[in-house]
Amino acid sequence: xTSVLVLGGYGAVGRHVVERLRAAGTDALAAGRDPxxxxxxxxxxxxxSLVSGLDxxxxxxxxxxAEEPTVAAAVAGRGIPFVDITATSEYARELEQVDGPVLxxxxxxxxxxxxxxxxxARAGGPVDVLIGLGAGEAHGPAATAWTYGLLGRRFxxxxxxxxxxxxxxxxxxxxxxxxxxxxxxxRTDFADQHRLTAQxxxxxxxxxxxxxxxxxxxxxxxxxxxxxxALVPAGGTPGGDGWVIAARGGDGRSWWATxxxxxxxxxxxxxxxxxxxxxxxxEAPTWLHEATSLDELRPALSNAGIALGDA
Numbered sequence: 001x002t003s004v005l006v007l008g009g010y011g012a013v014g015r016h017v018v019e020r021l022r023a024a025g026t027d028a029l030a031a032g033r034d035p036x037x038x039x040x041x042x043x044x045x046x047x048x049s050l051v052s053g054l055d056x057x058x059x060x061x062x063x064x065x066a067e068e069p070t071v072a073a074a075v076a077g078r079g080i081p082f083v084d085i086t087a088t089s090e091y092a093r094e095l096e097q098v099d100g101p102v103l104x105x106x107x108x109x110x111x112x113x114x115x116x117x118x119x120x121a122r123a124g125g126p127v128d129v130l131i132g133l134g135a136g137e138a139h140g141p142a143a144t145a146w147t148y149g150l151l152g153r154r155f156x157x158x159x160x161x162x163x164x165x166x167x168x169x170x171x172x173x174x175x176x177x178x179x180x181x182x183x184x185x186x187r188t189d190f191a192d193q194h195r196l197t198a199q200x201x202x203x204x205x206x207x208x209x210x211x212x213x214x215x216x217x218x219x220x221x222x223x224x225x226x227x228x229x230a231l232v233p234a235g236g237t238p239g240g241d242g243w244v245i246a247a248r249g250g251d252g253r254s255w256w257a258t259x260x261x262x263x264x265x266x267x268x269x270x271x272x273x274x275x276x277x278x279x280x281x282x283e284a285p286t287w288l289h290e291a292t293s294l295d296e297l298r299p300a301l302s303n304a305g306i307a308l309g310d311a
Contacts, residue, residue, distance in 0.1 A: 003027040004274055005057045007044065007071075008064030010037040012140030013085060013107075016267030017061055020304075021274065029057075032064070044071055054080060059274055061106075062086070063267075065142025069094040076100025081277045085111075085270055087146060089155060092191035095285055102285040106273035107266035109206075110192035112245050112257045112306075114289030115297070117196050117204055119310070120249035125202020126158075129193065130172040130185050130246040135210040135239025137262055151219070152226035155189040158203035163187050166223040170207055177307050178244035178258040185209035186220055195287055202250070212239035255294070259306040268304035272297055 004021055008014040009030025021028035031042040031053055042053035044066050051074065054060070060075045062084040072095055075082040081101040086092055087110055095102050105111050109131040120127045150165040157163045169184030185207035196204040209216045215238065222229050243265060246256040259265050269288075276292055298308060 002058045002278060003029060003056055005029050005031050005040065005053060005060045007031050007042065007060065007062045007066070009039070010034070011063055011065070012143070012263045013266050013270070014063035016264050017063055017270050020267055020271035024271065024275065026275070044068065047074065050074055054078065059083060059278055061270055061274055063270070065140065067091040069098060072098050072102055073100070076102050081282065083270065083274055083277060085266060087191050089189050089191040089194060098285055100284070101277070101282045103273055103277050103282060103288065103291065104285065105192050105288040106270045108243060108245055108257070108262065108269060109190055111266070111269045111288055113190065113206070113247065114192045114196055114287060115294040116245055116247035116255040116257060118200065118289050119255045119294055120247035120253065121200040121202050122249070123253060124250035125200070125204070126250060127200070127202055127204045128170065128172070128248045129204065129206045130174070130244070131188070131190065131206060131208050132174065132178065132180055132185070132244040133208070133210055133262055134241040134243055135212040135215040137241040140263065148229050150189055151223045151229055153189070158197045158205065164223060165189055166219040169220070172246055172248065173254065174244055174246060175256050175258060175309055175311065177309070179242055180211055180244060181213065183209070183213050183216065186216065192287065196289070210239055211242060215239060253310060255310045257301070257306055257308050265304070265306060268301070268306065272300050
């Protein structure tokens with residue numbers, strides 16, 4: 001039987017990946033350091049623990065939040081596909097250099113964002129990608145650390161300039177299905193925009209906003225005083241659990257996806273990505289938008305409660 005090892009398999013995203021794979025008839029093993037919750041105990045800080053955890057495994061999904069390219073290399077070096085949900089640009093660039101089968105961009109952003117941007121780019125560029133997340137959802141610690149970790153940091157824009165995260169507010173027309181109030185989104189360093197810019201031959205820029213104006217304005221303010229973020233109390237942020245991704249092409253047309261529960265949606269896309277890589281093996285680092293298309297995944301995404309459209 002095909003077995004998939006899910007690192008962080010009892011976390012915010014990992015537990016949903018395990019559930020979805022099992023529901024699809026795939027043997028999924030939740031991996032982690034806690035023997036009381038893990039199907040297979042794996043300590044990523046111990047190389048021997050990781051190697052023993054790979055016994056009989058056909059693929060590995062990294063939902064642990066640990067971003068160590070040596071882990072990916074240890075897995076992919078054995079010919080086992082390594083699937084990672086990361087949105088971190090530096091880590092994604094390191095994964096692109098791993099020798100072996102690595103699948104990147106397998107959540108909603110990156111992931112669905114790349115599939116939507118690919119469609120939007122058919123009309124020419126530039127392509128602007130909006131990632132809207134529910135401020136009221138209880139995210140895992142890795143997602144929270146990623147969001148705050150970008151405060152004050154800069155990244156490369158396609159025009160050669162350096163952009164500070166959570167600046168340059170830009171408005172998007174979002175589908176009514178998302179239920180989002182209208183206010184600007186902020187430039188944010190999602191990993192796939194760099195790969196998409198190089199691959200599609202048009203500038204691709206990512207923007208983030210939350211469903212709460214207050215929470216979004218908070219990011220815009222804290223990016224100029226990152227140390228203050230440590231003083232912000234955890235939890236209690238106003239907002240819901242709805243999310244939306246929209247990619248706007250050069251002709252003004254937008255391709256979008258929306259749903260409820262970012263962690264569940266990320267897991268749904270990740271589980272589909274695993275099934276894809278098991279059915280159509282890869283040999284080198286590959287992004288999801290390079291391995292499949294929006295049309296190919298459309299029925300499965302719909303079954304997962306993800307609405308798709310364009311306007």
